[in-house]
Amino acid sequence: MSDKHITLHDDAPERSILARLILPDTVVEEDPLEELHGLATTSGTEVVDELIQRRSTPDHSTYLGKGKVEELRLMVERHEADVVIFDNDLSPAQIRNLEKKTNAKVIDRTELILDIFAAGARTHESRLAVELAQLEYSLPRLKRMWTHLSRQSMGVGMRGPGEKQLEVDRRLAQKRIHDLKTELKSVELRRERQVAARSDSPTVSLVGYTNAGKSTLMNALTDAGVMAQDKLFATLDTRTRRWHLPEWGHVLLSDTVGFIRDLPHSLVASFKSTLEETRQAELLLHVADASSSQVFEQISAVYQVLEELGIEAKDTLLVLNKIDAITSPRDLNRVLDRYPNAIPVSARSRSGLKPLAQAVGEALSREFLDVEIGVAHHDGKLLSFLSATGKIESREFGNDHVIVRVRMPASAMGTVNRSALSVTPTTLEMWKQTASEEELEDSSEDSSEESVERSSDVA
Secondary structure, eight states, X not given: OOOOOOOOOOXXXXXEEEEEEEOTTOOOOSSTTHHHHHHHHHTTOEEXXXXXXXXXXXXXXXXXXXXXXXXXXXXHHHXXXXXXXXXXXXXXXXHHHHHHHHTSEEEOHHHHHHHHHHHHOOSHHXXXXXXXXXXXXXXXXXGGTOGGGOOXXXXXXXOOSOHHHHHHHHHHHHHHHHHHXXXXXXXXXXXXXXXXXXXXXXXXXXXXXXXXXXXXXXXHHHOOOOOOOSSTTOOOSOEEEEEEETTTEEEEEEEOOOBOTTOOHHHHHHTTTTXXXXXXXXXXXXEEETTOTTHHHHXXXXXXXXXXXXOTTSOEEEEEEOGGGOSOHHHHHHHHHHOTTOEEOBTTTTBTXXXXXXXXXXXXXXXXXXXXXXXXXXXXXXXXXXXXXSEEEEEEEXXXXXXXXXXXXXXGHHHHHHHOSEEEEOOHHHHHHHHHHHHHHHHTSOGGGSSOOOOOOOO
C-alpha cells in the first residue's frame, strides 16, 4: 500500500461577516456597509451577514458593546463564518478580545485594504511599498504573529516560544522596515529624476476615488489598452501614455492608484514614489463616479488624500464620469449644482470627451507661461527655484548672467520677478510648433509605437 498522504484543498472562499460602529460625528451613507462589501468581495471573501451598531464611544476592550459582541458571536456560529471584517480601525487588544469571544479571525479596515494591495501589487516598486505599509501596521501586533512574522496556529493563550522570540521578531521587523525605507527612498529619487527629465510635453495626471473609471477614461482618451476592471483598486502602478490635444499637441496622461476613504497613512507614505507623476503634474483630472450615491463623500475623500500628499493646491479639473449610468437627470444636476465647473463625461460611451480635451488645453494655456529669465550667475537660489518649479527648455550663458528659457506656472512669477535680472515673455506658439513637428515625426513611425508606456517597475 502506498504511503502517500493525500491533501484535500478547500477552494471555497472564506465566509465573512461585516461589522461597523457608527459614532455620533460620523457621516453615514445610505448603505453604511456598501463600500466595505466591495472591499470584502475584492479580497475574495463571501459576505454572509452584516452588523451595525450606533454608539457614543467605542468600548475600550471589544470596540462594540457587550450585547452586540454576543450577537456577532451568534452570527459567526450560525453562518460558520471564518472572518469578521470591521469597517473601523481596531487596536491590537480589541482584535484579540474579539477573536476570543467570536471564535473567528477578526481584521479591521486597514488590514483589509493592505491585503487587497498586497494581492494586486505587480511591480517591484509597488511590492516594496505594500510590504513597508504591512510591516508598519504589523509591528505593534507582533504578539499575534510570532515566529519570524508568519502566522501560526497556536493553542489557548497563543502559547509560543516566549518573550525572547517576540523581541527577535520585533528587531527583524524594524530592520526590514529600515531597509525598505532606504530602498524606496532610492526609488523615489530615481523616479523624481525620470519625471523631471520629461521636458517635451506637460503632464496631466488622473486622480480619483477607486473604481471611478480612471483607467477606462485613459483608454478612451489615448487608446492605451490598459487593464480596466469593475473592482476596487484594479490599478496600483503608474501608467503613462501620450494624449493628443487638438490645437495643442501631445501631453503625457498618467493613471495611478485610486484613493479611498480613510486610506491608511502608512500606505500613502509608502506609495509616495509611485505617486510622483501626480506630484509633478501640471494639471490634475479628478475623476469622480457621478452615478454613485456617495459621490460627494468620495470627492471629499480624494481632496483629503491630495492634501496629505501636499498637492491639494495644484490646478485641478473635476470630471464627472459614468453619466451613462445615471437614470435621472436630477441626480446629475444635484452634483453640477454643487460643482458647476465640473465636466460630465462617459468613458464607456465616449461622450463628453471633446469638451474635456478643450478644457484641458485651456487650463494648460491659462496656467503656464513661456518666459526667458535673466539670472545672475551667483543667484543659485533662483536657478534652483526655476528647476524645481518650471520646465527648463534651454540655458544661454553670458559673462555675468544666464538666460533661462522656461515654462513656468503663472502663480510662481511673483517670486521670479523679485529676483530676476529680466523677464521676457516668449510665444507659446513656438512650443506648439515644436509639438506639431514631433507629431509629424511620430506619424511616420509604426502605429504600435504611438502609445508609449512608462513602466513603474524599477526592478
